[in-house]
Amino acid sequence: MSMIRKAIPWTFSGLLMALLVILPGAAPVSAQDLLIRGGTVITITNGDLPDTDVLIRNGKIAEIGQNLTAPEGVRVIDARGRFVMPGILDSHSHMGIDRGLNEGSRSVVPEVRIADAIRHDDPAFFTALAGGVTTIHTMHGSANTIGGQNEILKLKWGRPWEDLLIPDAPMSLKLALGENVRRSSSDNPTRYPRSRSGVAEVLRESFQQARNYMAAWERFEADRAAWDRANRRTRGLAPLPPKRDLQLEALADVLTGKSILRVHGYRADEMAMVMEVANEFDIPPGVFEHALDAYKIAPEMARNGWATSVFADSWGYKIEAYEAIPYKMLIHYEHGIRTSINSDSAERVRRLFQEAARGVKYGGLPENECLKMITINAAMDLGIEHRVGSIEVGKDGDMAIFSHYPLHTPARVEMTIIEGEVFFDRSQTHVLATWTQEPEGGEERP
């Protein structure tokens, strides 16, 4: 806030300069301008750059280099001795969802949208910012074979919810397999499916219906075009369109590749089944959530182009999770399977950088590969790697400034920046306060 206040007079004088003096290139200073001076910049995609400045203008990274100058009035943050990395992305979250994250009444509900139920004043957003997280993918729960449409949020704490959305982000749709779907069905005696094979059948049936729906619309468009061309006197009544069906539209978006599949899956056989169904319907590869047993079918997964979004080292917490291993990230890496590390939790989201460090501990993954799993890989899961996930000119000015190298034990986040604005500043914050409030529905049994 104080930044905005400081920026306001400069906005005016900048405008005056532009209007009266007509200085070429003298763009007015905005609240989304920032110069981060002298840190070690972990670009993710272009190595680590010591003693480097990053200039953000209008929320976008404008320059990366040494001894950069910023127009007068732009806030300068001294990051000497500190580490500047891209804002962390949480590829699988359930934060900020109001009044229920599982529409468990039916097993197929792709028409529901998380975007319709955002609760943007969830205090867990602030604790996530304190962990350097700038973007979350907040998802429908795993009670349904086909859950709802997920949403990507930037954690702009204090802003109205529509400011948190990324306008050009692709859609994504949640599917779920295994225990959670079966368990939810057993709570509800009329719900189908109640078995793993039933889940496969429901998937095929649903995508077939979506195909039929698309075909019906194509037929209608053709009939309508023919009717438009036909003789006005003899052509009769206009053909009737099919009824719009939001459920089938959401599934059609998957078939046309507009919406990315996000599949909650643990067991290898079930994930293999989904890849088979996807191939049958020409659905582009998506992302397996948790994917505990993916290491068992790593070659198949790599061949099919699916990615995974995993817990770093959780296992054994339920039957499906007994055969998970912490070396999976290494195995995925060696097979060329893109992997992100997610929190699935309003608590773990605060320490995703420590989760990433486990990739070094188990099997010795290269440090930068570990950091990719909470930045660019997650951005690719979401289809927003053109905006976030690395420090590159033209990308969003989303950064986390760390006290130490982020994978080093004492590392902590000093400042979190979204599009050039500071949303977390440790020096201004009472982080040790006992004041906590668990988010409503922010957690789900994994």
Add this chain to the structure above:
Amino acid sequence: MPRPHSPRDRWTFTRGMLCMPVALAILILLSPSTLQAQYEGRVYAITGARLVTLAGVVVEKGTIVIRGGLIESLGADVVPPADAVVMDGDGLTVYPGFIDAFSQAGLALPGGNNREYAGNLAHRLASEHFKGDSQDLPEYRKQGLTAALIARSDGVFGGQAVLMNLMGEDVASMTVKAPVVQVMGYQSQRGYPGTLMAVVAHQRQTLIDATYHDMLLTRYREAPRGMARPPADPDLEALLTVARGEAPILGIVKIENDFKRLRSLARDHGLQFWIAGASEAFRVSDLLREAGAPVLVSMDFPAITDVTGYQFDRAYKNLTDEEKKALDERDRKAVHGNAAAVFQAGVPLALATGGMSSPASFLKNVRLAVEAGLPAEEALKALTLNPAKIFGVADVLGTLEPGKIANLTVTQGDVFTAEDAYVAHVFVDGRKETFEKPRAPTAGGGSGMAAGSWALSVSLGGEAVAGTLELTQDGEAVTGTLSVQGQRLDFTGTILAGALEMTGSIPDLGSATLTATIEGDRMTGSLGLGPMGSAALTGTRTPGDGGSERRAGP
């Protein structure tokens, strides 16, 4: 048949005899209950009262005459007719009867396992579940409310709201206008939609279905031959005018984001809308101004801890107690100033009880709204003329004018500004009800008295658990300790006009809230336990106890 009382009545009667064919026709057209409403009841004349007509100037000392359920005449020079029951109105103010613009008064919905699925009940009238002899109606009238827009609030498309007079023989004769408007809410259902996100999806698909149904019906009317007959669907058919944007839909919204949900649905589907509830209207006043839609503001003030953005200013901030107190004060003012914000946004404003657990604090909250910036004359309009216009009944309600329905609210003192003012009488369809002056609060001071030992009953997990609450008070500031199930929780807060609002914290769980309305030695309210939800509580002050200070001794 009415017995002639006066020359004037006799004249009317004779003229009726002369015009028998016309009278017969009218008799056939009108139902018996309508006749009853017109002819039953006494003739009243309130003399020497202040008449706030909302049609022309205020008559400082005048007489108003009620006959046959209608206002017959009023003015400074009106002489009470010979057959009238004359009431001395000295010191009384007569207003047009207050209208509760969004209400669940008298609604008896089937509960428990019989709860109705209310995903789409668009063809049903709320009056179906309205009980004319419901126990709660006198409580509404005691607040000066003579008519109410009755709407069920448990639906997604919850049916059609109706305007009812709040006293009368039966539902048919109490009905002023039915239907008034379709109602849409964000209430999840048993089964689908069971979550907010599915509620919105259901709203969207239902409107698409209605539009499609409309197209099929039109087509079938034009050229039925060769076309499969569209199946009858009364609920979709009741939504056709809404889906076409010809009739408004009344959206029940609570928090800031509900407004945005409603606005985006309306934009996508070309809907006209009104807004009911709207307890966070002050957070979106720009949107209201832009939408220009009427807002039926509930006088159910949310606890400030429940208002969107409460955490923005407080979470993990280094705040002193003074700063915290100032923030709380600011937020409380904003909550009370909600109706004022709607007025300032320049959109039609009406006031309502909708969402209040009891109407008992309605007028008190109206007064707090006035205190927080709503001009008193606007508050009055928001209870009379505005809702009458919004609901399309301004020709029969909303002002004191001859020929209008004899709904009057008669007060002792100015209920919009004075704490000791009260509703002395109401007239509904010309029927009179008189109320006694409410007894003064237990202790002096404008804020009411919270201090003392309270025996509580808290419903935790469907079970009533006994507890105690010890409160000490310094002016409006209240501190206290709640003991329940061996747990002790400390709270601090305020009492303002009988409304107790306190916050505290539970170790390892987060913040807790205690809100209650205190009337005399009784309190009713709720205990908010953060993520664990909230629990209703009731309490009585333990007699013979002067407050917890004196209990310090052995």
